[in-house]
Amino acid sequence: MKRFNCTIQNCSFWMRRAIQLASLGEGTVSPNPLVGAVVLDKHGNIVGEGFHSRAGESHAEVGALKQAQHKAQGGTLIVTLEPCCHQGRTAPCTDLILKSGIARVVVGLEDPDLRVSGKGISILREAGIEVVEKILEKEIAYQNRTFLHRNLTGRPWGILKCAISLDGRIGLPNGKSKWISSKESRLKVHKLRSICDAVIIGGGTLRKDDPLLTSRGLARQEPLRVVLTSSLDVPENAQLWDIDVARTLVAFGPQAKQSLVNKLPIGVEKLKLAESKPKELLKELAKKGCNRVLWECGPDLATVALNENCVQELVFFVSPKLLGGLPAMTPFSDFGFNSIDQTFALEKISLSKTGKDFVLNILV
């Protein structure tokens, strides 16, 4: 019988399948990465598939090897991310791989987690397993951009969402903005929230819009709803205070008056920051395991967030309306640019339509 020959070509084929499997964990694996795995027997037949479905649950390799059982003997494990070698909430995957009798491991991307970071691969190699590395690395890095970004910067990946008219308005001079975008776009926003770990607004948006900020049940677990407020001037009644619907956190700076902190509703989480700034907030949210956060704030906070590199992706819902209105209700306030050369020039844009609206998805 022919032995499976691991070429770049067939490695890529199976790695693509592993990437597909990994994507099934979208929205539920945070703070962990998305990981998918395939097991081939020694002849190259597929005998196991697995993906990481939820933090705390078994890793992709475990499921795939379980499915393969004794057929893994002398076979190949294809896995999008380097297998872990540390005892976390689950046992090290390297142990399991060694026990399984797998002869060869194909790894897409090295795990940037300092507890792994090449060590997993070393352990396998030292045990005599053949390791092939860096297969479809770019694709896997893109799939895990939120996890990688948090590991590299200590802050979650930030998405800024914006519903604007063709003439760049987010509301009328009287503050009205319901609804600039279509029903279909609003559903897309709920979907977007469902894959985010937290949704952030400022005190102004809370006072003006009293938003609900949930995925309307699309998420297995609703994202954490966060209010960043320096003044702690928050209304007594607000939809966000109903924590039966979803968790709510109020973040404030060191100057916040204790009397106001005490007034915050029971059950709402309180977070004192070193500074009432987006960067500080994101550091704390990363510690809480957030990989991806959604900014749904007004222009002032959006401007600071962008300036502080707290926005990696923009999602603009552009509605075919003209609003006008001199007292600016535009997505951003002043960046202090003096020439067009200084402005943010965006390169990576994808365009789609939802209802009557255009959706621009932009990497900053």
Next chain:
Amino acid sequence: MKRFNCTIQNCSFWMRRAIQLASLGEGTVSPNPLVGAVVLDKHGNIVGEGFHSRAGESHAEVGALKQAQHKAQGGTLIVTLEPCCHQGRTAPCTDLILKSGIARVVVGLEDPDLRVSGKGISILREAGIEVVEKILEKEIAYQNRTFLHRNLTGRPWGILKCAISLDGRIGLPNGKSKWISSKESRLKVHKLRSICDAVIIGGGTLRKDDPLLTSRGLARQEPLRVVLTSSLDVPENAQLWDIDVARTLVAFGPQAKQSLVNKLPIGVEKLKLAESKPKELLKELAKKGCNRVLWECGPDLATVALNENCVQELVFFVSPKLLGGLPAMTPFSDFGFNSIDQTFALEKISLSKTGKDFVLNILV
């Protein structure tokens, strides 16, 4: 030999060819409509083609019949617009058709010009010619929307051009706007100017930008450059004053001081309006034979122009940049809307790309 049988299907086929021919006159036929014609001999073979290429020159039917010569005898003339029956700068086309021996005329659209308006068709029918009407009417009406609009409203078709950033800005707080859009978009603007009869700005744009407003030689005749100014506060030196490049017209209201009017450069046309308003200006430009004008003005004039129904089409060049800036530099100023339901909702949008920019073409 089989005689040509004129069905809706083969009429449409040849009418489409006539529409193609008509489009060759784009940019040069104003104030006339675009017209194309095809002549088939009695067997249905094409024996002549023609289009109206320039005001004052021969009509489409003339060229097509000339090409066909005696082969028109007993044949079919397919023409996008009803043949004229009045003596203008050229002889009535109906006379020529009668002389040609054509047996059947297929007309796309009735000419809304009051001197024709069905009379051309009547004359042909009374002379015993079979007339088939209303073939691809909608397509032809769209092709001639500027001509039809002027005939219906007494004002040229208005296009408002705008170069904006993703966040809806047309300039920085310091007024700088060079260049928001790409080189490719600027070339498209030159092309757009080349098919317009006039390009209009306000006094503010003249003072701030000192634009040239030409098609950079793309037009056979450069569009008339128009400044609409109530104050007549215009600079002493400006590119627009060089009338060797293209004609320039300054339009002002009845309150304009004669001393300021006298100060306008020699060679620049002066136009006193009943009111210094877009609507009044367009009425006068229609009288001058303008079918299509391009608004390249600032937000205040754009807002009035839109409010006065002087804009039928928007062309937005959306550049993937973020400009920000609180002192609003947005495409429109206040329309006075109080709810989103009151805002301009646009339906007919086509989208394309030029360089890095998106181009939105919108019928208002």
